[in-house]
Amino acid sequence: MTDQLKNIKNIARKVGSAKKPIFITVIVLLGITFLLDIFVVDRIFDILVYLYIALGALFVLYGIPSLYASRRLMLYYWQRASKNKLAVGGLAFILFLILLAIIGPLFTADPTAVNFEEKNVPPLGFALEESVYDLKTGQFITHQTTGTGEHPLGTDDKGRDLMAMIISGASVSLQVGLFATGIAIALGTLIGVSAAYLGGKVDNVLMRFTDIMMTFPFFLLLVFIVFIFGPNLALIVVIIGLTGWTGTARLIRSESLSLRTREFVMASKALGASDGRIVLSHLIPNVISLIIVIATLSIPGVILAEAALSFIGLGDPNVASWGMILRAGQQNLDTTWWVAVAPGVMLFFTVLAFNFLGDGLRDAFDPRSNV
Amino acid sequence: MKKTWLRDYIIKRLLLAIFIAWAVLTITFVLVRVGPTSPADKYLANLTVRGQDTAQVVAAIEARYGLDRPIYEQYASYIVNLGRGDWGWSLSTSMPVMELIKTHWIYSFQLIFLSSIFAAIIGILIGIYSAVRQYSKTDYAATFFSFIGISIPNFWLGVMLILLFAVKFGLFKTYYDTGLPLLSLANLKQLILPVITLGTGMLAGYTRYTRSAMLDNLRKEFVRTARAKGLPERTVIGKHVFRNAILPLITIIMFDLGSIVFGGAYLTEIVFGIPGLGQISFNAIFADDYAVVVAVTVISAFLVLMINLATDITYTYLDPRIRYD
Numbered sequence: 001m002t003d004q005l006k007n008i009k010n011i012a013r014k015v016g017s018a019k020k021p022i023f024i025t026v027i028v029l030l031g032i033t034f035l036l037d038i039f040v041v042d043r044i045f046d047i048l049v050y051l052y053i054a055l056g057a058l059f060v061l062y063g064i065p066s067l068y069a070s071r072r073l074m075l076y077y078w079q080r081a082s083k084n085k086l087a088v089g090g091l092a093f094i095l096f097l098i099l100l101a102i103i104g105p106l107f108t109a110d111p112t113a114v115n116f117e118e119k120n121v122p123p124l125g126f127a128l129e130e131s132v133y134d135l136k137t138g139q140f141i142t143h144q145t146t147g148t149g150e151h152p153l154g155t156d157d158k159g160r161d162l163m164a165m166i167i168s169g170a171s172v173s174l175q176v177g178l179f180a181t182g183i184a185i186a187l188g189t190l191i192g193v194s195a196a197y198l199g200g201k202v203d204n205v206l207m208r209f210t211d212i213m214m215t216f217p218f219f220l221l222l223v224f225i226v227f228i229f230g231p232n233l234a235l236i237v238v239i240i241g242l243t244g245w246t247g248t249a250r251l252i253r254s255e256s257l258s259l260r261t262r263e264f265v266m267a268s269k270a271l272g273a274s275d276g277r278i279v280l281s282h283l284i285p286n287v288i289s290l291i292i293v294i295a296t297l298s299i300p301g302v303i304l305a306e307a308a309l310s311f312i313g314l315g316d317p318n319v320a321s322w323g324m325i326l327r328a329g330q331q332n333l334d335t336t337w338w339v340a341v342a343p344g345v346m347l348f349f350t351v352l353a354f355n356f357l358g359d360g361l362r363d364a365f366d367p368r369s370n371v
Numbered sequence: 372m373k374k375t376w377l378r379d380y381i382i383k384r385l386l387l388a389i390f391i392a393w394a395v396l397t398i399t400f401v402l403v404r405v406g407p408t409s410p411a412d413k414y415l416a417n418l419t420v421r422g423q424d425t426a427q428v429v430a431a432i433e434a435r436y437g438l439d440r441p442i443y444e445q446y447a448s449y450i451v452n453l454g455r456g457d458w459g460w461s462l463s464t465s466m467p468v469m470e471l472i473k474t475h476w477i478y479s480f481q482l483i484f485l486s487s488i489f490a491a492i493i494g495i496l497i498g499i500y501s502a503v504r505q506y507s508k509t510d511y512a513a514t515f516f517s518f519i520g521i522s523i524p525n526f527w528l529g530v531m532l533i534l535l536f537a538v539k540f541g542l543f544k545t546y547y548d549t550g551l552p553l554l555s556l557a558n559l560k561q562l563i564l565p566v567i568t569l570g571t572g573m574l575a576g577y578t579r580y581t582r583s584a585m586l587d588n589l590r591k592e593f594v595r596t597a598r599a600k601g602l603p604e605r606t607v608i609g610k611h612v613f614r615n616a617i618l619p620l621i622t623i624i625m626f627d628l629g630s631i632v633f634g635g636a637y638l639t640e641i642v643f644g645i646p647g648l649g650q651i652s653f654n655a656i657f658a659d660d661y662a663v664v665v666a667v668t669v670i671s672a673f674l675v676l677m678i679n680l681a682t683d684i685t686y687t688y689l690d691p692r693i694r695y696d
Binding site: 330 | 394395399402403518521522524530531533534545634638642652653657667668671672
C-alpha cells in the first residue's frame, strides 16, 4: 500500500471519528442561517436548499460509511440485482432522468416563456387541423399546423415549449421523491432503531404512536394542509416526509429486534461500546440494504402524491411539475391532447422504473430467493 | 371465552377510532383557525366589490358565524353542535353541510363499490390462474401487466381513457350526467370508464397478492396430501389452496378500501366530474368553504378507521386461530 493511500485512509478515519461533532455543527449552522434567513433578511434561500444540505450531510456522514462498512455485501447484492433485466432497465431510466433534469435545462428553451404566435403546435410528426376565421375572405378556412423540430414535443395553449416543461417537471418530481423519501426514511430509521434498541416502555409508546399514524388518512390531510397554508413545494415535501415514515419504522424495528440479540452486538457491548456506537456501526450497516429497498419502493408513492396534488390545482405555482402540465392538458383535451399525454407518460415510466428497481433489489437482498 | 376478549377488543378499538377521529377533527379545526386566510376573506372580497365597507363586512360575517369569539369557545360550540348532528353551514352551496353530504355520498359509494367488486373478481381470477400456471407465458404477461397497473397514475389513466373513448371515438360522454337514475343501464354505462380508472391499480395489486398467496399455499404439505388421496385438481385448488390464500387477501382488499380508495376515488371523481364526496370537498376547497372540507375530512377518516376495525373483526371469524389482545 502506498503512503498516499494510507494518508487518505487516515484522513477518512479521522473524519469518521469526528462524525457526530461535524454533523451537529452542520445542523446548528443550518439552523442559525435558517432563522437569520426568516427573521432578519427576507428569505434568500429556498427551504429546499436547507433540505439539500441537511440530507446531504446526513448521507455523507452516516449513509456512505454504512455502505462502505458493508461494501463486499453491497457488491454481492449488486451482482445479484444486475441479473434482473427489468431492475437494470429501471436504474438506467432513473439515471437518464437525473441527467435530463441536471443538464436538460441548458439545452431547452425557458419553460415559462409564453409565446402566443406559436401556441398549440403539435409534436413532431403530428398535425393539427383547426377551423380559423380568415379576415381577408371573411370565411372559415381549415388551417393546418404541423409539428416542427424547434418544439419536438409541441407547445401548449400559451405557446410554452412542452419539452422544456417536461424537463423542468423531471427535476421537480425527482426532488420531491428524493427529499420526502429522505426525510421519511431518516425519521423511520431513527424511530424504528430506537424502539428496537431501547425496548420496554419507549418501544411501546413509539409503536402505539406508529399504529395511530398508520390509520390517519393522509392524502385528505395533505390536501387540507396545502389548502390552508398555500401551495409551496418545500411544504409539500416536508409534510409528505413527516407523515410517510410509519412503514419504514415498523420494518426497521422488526429487523433491528432480531439484530440486537446477535453475538456480534453482544460482543461489542461486552467490550464497552456505547449505545450510539452499537446503533451506528452495527445496527444501521446491517439494515442499510432494507433501507435502500424501502426508499426505492416508497419514492413512486411520493412522486404520485405530489403529482396528484398539482393535478387537482394545489401544486406550487412557481414550478412546472408534471401534475400541473397534466392539469392544463386535461382542460384542452379535444385540441391539444399531447399536453396531457406527455407528462403522464413520463410519470408512468418514472414510477415503473422505481418499482422495477425496488422489486429487483428486494429479490437481490432476500437470501431465500434465487435470482 | 372468545366472545369476551373479542368484545373487549372491539370496545378498545372503537375508543381508539373515536380518539383518532377527534384528533383529526381538532387538527383540522385548529389548522383552519390558525391558517393565514380567514374563512371570511372570500366573502369579503365578493362583498367589497359591491362597494360595502370592508371593516363592517368582516365584523358582520365574523359575528354571523361566531368567528369573533376566542378559539376555544368556537371549538366548544362546534363540538356541541356536532353532538346534535350539525356539521355547520356550507357557505358556497347555502345549505347545511349534513344535507350536502347526504345527497352526495351515494355517488362516491357507487363508484367505490363497483370498482372494488370489479378489481377483486378479475384480480383474484387472474392471480389464481397465474399461480396455477406459474412460469407460463400467461403468468409472465399477468405479472408484467400488474406492474404496469400498479405504476400507472390513476388520474392520468382517467384522462387518457376520456381522450381515447370519449373524445376520439365518442363512445362515452366526457362528463358524468347526474340526471340519470342511479339504478339504470345508462348510469352503469357512464360509470365504466371511472370504474376502470379507479379499479386498475387495485386489480393489479390483487393479482399480485393472490398469485403470491396461492403460490405460498401450493407448496404446503396438505396440498400434497389432498392430491395424494386422489382429489380432482379443481377441488385441490378451489377448496384447499384458495380457501387458505383468501384470508390475507380479504385484509388487503379491505385495507385498500380504507387507504388507497379514498385517495383514488377523490381524484377519479374530479377527473370525471362525478359529484361524490371527493368532488364536493374539492369544490369547497376552491370556494374556501371550510365547514365542508372539515366535515368530509373527518367523516372519511372515521370511515377508514371503521373499515379497518371491521377487517380485524372479520379476520377473527375467518381464522379462529387469531387472537388480538
